[in-house]
Amino acid sequence: MSKAAREMAILTLALLAALLIVVSDEPIYGLLLGSWALMGWFWFRDKQQKVTVDASDLDPKDVKAYRQQHRGATISDAVNALGKPKP
Structure with missing residues (x-):
C-alpha cells in the first residue's frame, strides 16, 4: 500500500468516525x-532513519544509481549501503 493510500484510508476512517459521533445515537462506535x-x-x-556510516566522500550520482537499482530504497538506505564504516 502506498503512502498516499495509507493516508487516505486513515483520513477516511477519521471522517467516518466524526460522522458516526454526530449522527449516531451511540457515539461509542x-x-x-x-x-x-x-x-x-x-x-x-514515517520513521526517521539514521546514517550510520561516514558519507563524507560519497558522490550523489552513486546514491542516485543505487536508488535506481534498488527500487523503494531511501536516500538513507543508499548512504548506509555505499558509505565507509565509521572508525
Missing part, C-alpha cells in the same frame, strides 16, 4: 473508529 484511525496514524507514520 464513532469513538472506537476514531481511535482506530489515531492508532493507524501513529503506526504508519
Whole structure:
C-alpha cells in the first residue's frame, strides 16, 4: 500500500468516525473508529532513519544509481549501503 493510500484510508476512517459521533445515537462506535484511525496514524507514520556510516566522500550520482537499482530504497538506505564504516 502506498503512502498516499495509507493516508487516505486513515483520513477516511477519521471522517467516518466524526460522522458516526454526530449522527449516531451511540457515539461509542464513532469513538472506537476514531481511535482506530489515531492508532493507524501513529503506526504508519514515517520513521526517521539514521546514517550510520561516514558519507563524507560519497558522490550523489552513486546514491542516485543505487536508488535506481534498488527500487523503494531511501536516500538513507543508499548512504548506509555505499558509505565507509565509521572508525
